[in-house]
Amino acid sequence: MQSYLPREKGAVVMDPKNDIELQRTSPDRTIPSSTQKSRIYPTDDDEVLIRLGKRPLLNRSFGFMSILGLSCSALCSWEGILVTSVPSLLTAGPAAVIWSFVVGWVGITSVYTVMAELSSIAPTAGGQYHWVAMMAPKSCSNFLAYLTAWLTVLAWQAIAITTSYLITTTLQGIVVLAQPSYVPLPWHTLLIMWASILLAVLINSTTGRFLARFEGLILMLHLAGFFGILVPLIYFAPHNSASFVFTTFFNSGGWEAQGIAFLVGLPSIASTLIGADCAVHMSEEIQGAATVVPQALLYTIFINGSLAFAMAITLIFCLTDIDAAMAAAEAMFYPFLEVFRSGVNSTTGACVMAAVVLVLAAASSVGVYASASRMIWSFARDDGLPFSGKLVKLTKGSSLPINAIFSTLGIAGLISLTVLGSAAALSALLSLIVASLYSSYSLVCGLFLWRRLTGGFHDAGDAEIRPGGLLWGPWKLPEPLGIANNMFACLYSVFLLFWSFWPQTVNPTPETFNWSILVFGTVVLFSVIWYIMQARRVFKGPIKEL
Known part of the structure; x- marks a missing residue:
């Protein structure tokens, strides 16, 4: 813990009796430790962190609009639907894209509403793994928190690499669109990826x-x-008919039923709205985090969901020649580039439109890498990673987790080398x-439902709070709406996790096989083995006072 640098806001002192940190915020006031039972939910951001057993070390530079900008841009939803719609379009038809998005939008809104409640209770950079440790039974709390943390850390690294890969291939697609003689080579892709990272x-x-x-x-710029x-x-x-857009389904994957074809394409569409929890991982740098983070989560889902839904409908309406778009995608990576060209009947115009998507995708990578580095920093703070003592160090003055930021650079740079091999290798990582994020969502939602049904949470004004009880934050859904939404979030998370392991076709090739189950299983197995062999001796979970 000596590697932490206290913020300029005040000196950090220690309570000698229970080793709980106290943060002096002014010469005349010291925030009490969280072991003291307060009847009022803390309103000071630093006091909230101290109640949760965390030292307030990062500068709180983000307000509501800036964190909304980070989460909206990092989600990159209307830009992303131009890419993520392809698997569902090819497997189940144009209408599947529209209705899959509706299902995914409703489901992820429910999940992020649960996360909004939890981020109001415990606004920490650790997010899911901190909440799991907070709510899980004591007998398995550390292990479940450790597993959730590993999955979340690796998922955000994968999101970072995915974003860089999409930026790179979009740029190369624009070049091919403008100059058809250009042939993208793997080493071109690697160098551009490194530049974007x-x-x-x-x-x-x-x-x-x-x-x-x-x-x-x-x-x-996003709007x-x-x-x-x-x-x-x-x-x-030129536009297709409304019946083509909203009612045309087909089954090109060889599945026994149209419903299965629809469901195997659902996860790719649902991934368009995944990652809004980046606001959660920036919690310790947000002013008024207990209320601002929940608001940012839900506003992000509403804004980005609306924009992506409108863009999905527009894309399908304008996709008048599916075969030509798919054929062009083999050279330009993505069908939407051909849709742009045929839509405005101008290569220059299409390049300008695609450049807008490229710039916004590049901007989204900034928020993605910020969230990925904060997850590394948070997990290292709890001694969950190798070289944790180095990764938690902050810069003087600006209090940035600079080592965690550059570790993200190193990880992304190394994994990006897979583009020199087969596309299947990169696909397996991505x-x-x-799978990993929805497994963490499922666990969080399930534990939260169990806790709220068994009376594990109390309002700040309750006269009696039994040992182990948790305080509600300032933002929560009223009951019984909260329980109903929590139940639906559990069902949706498990449902989507199940379908995320399915391939797009009945007889997939190595290039089209869904490698999620192999990669996910490997990560889980490695986490379990490493926890038993080593991590259980050093990782004691993030919660210190419950």
């Missing part, structure tokens, strides 16, 4: 204040760019995202 890391290495202002600007793409397609592109 370096750019995201450099921006993250400035200051929290600059990052907050940057994300506020990106929010405006303006949407209309910059939508309006030309609506006005200039398939970790949906």
Whole structure:
């Protein structure tokens, strides 16, 4: 713990009796430790962290609009649907894209509502694994928290690499669109990926204040760019009929029933709205985190869901020649580039529109890498990673987790080398995202439901709070709506996790096989073995006072 650097806000002192840290926020006031039973939910951000057993070390540079900008841009939803719609479109038809998105939007809204309640209770950078440790039975709390942390850390690293890969291939697709003689080579892809990774890391290495202002600007570009793409397609592109868009299904994967074809394409569409929990992992840098983080989660899902839904409908309406779009994708990576060109009937216009998507995708990588590095920093703070003592160090003055940021650079740079091999190898790594994040969501939602049904949470004004009881945060759903939503979130998380392991076709090749089950199983097995052999001796969970 000596590697932590206290913030300039005040000196950190220790309670000699129970080793609980006290944060002096002014010369005249010392925040009490969380072992003292308060009847009022703490309103000071640092006091909330201390109640949870965490030292307030990071500068709180983010307000509501800046963290909303970070989460909206990191989610990259309307831009992402241009890519994630392809598997469902090919497997189950155009209508499957639309209705899969509706199902995914409803489901993820329910899940993030649960996470909004939990982020109000415990707004820490650890997010899911901190909540699991907080709610799980004592006998298995450390192990479940450790497993959840590993899955979340690796998922965010995979999201970071995925974002860089999408940026790279979009840029190469634009070049092919403008100059058809260009042939993208694997080493071209690798170098561009490294450049995009370096750019995201450099921006993250400035200051929290600059990052907050940057994300506020990106929010405006995110909204303006949407209309910059939508309006030309609506006005200039030829359109399909409404029946084609909303009622045309087909089964090209060889499945026994149309319903199965629909469901195997659901996870790819649902991934468009995954990752809004980046706001959670930035909690310790947000002012008023107990209320701002829940608001940012739900506003992000509403805004990005609306934009992505509108873009999905527009894309399918303008996809008048599916065969031509898919054929062009073999050279340009993504069908939407051909849709842009045929829609505005101009290569230059299509390149400009695609450049808008490229810039916003590059901007989204900044928020993604910020969240990925904070997860590493948080897990290292609890001695869950190798070299934890190095990874938790902060810069003086700006209090940035600089070693965690650059470790993300190193991990992404190394894993990106897989592009020099087969596409299946990279696909296997990237398939970790949906499976790992939804497994953590499932565990969190299940434990939360168990806790709230057994009276594990209490309002701040309750006269009696039994030992082990937890306080509700300032933001929560009223009952019985909260329980009903929690139940639905559990069902949806398990449901999507199950379908995330299915391939798109009955007889997949190594290139089309869904490697999620192999990668996910390997990560879980490694985590269990490493926990038994080593981690259980050093990892004692993030919760110190419950």
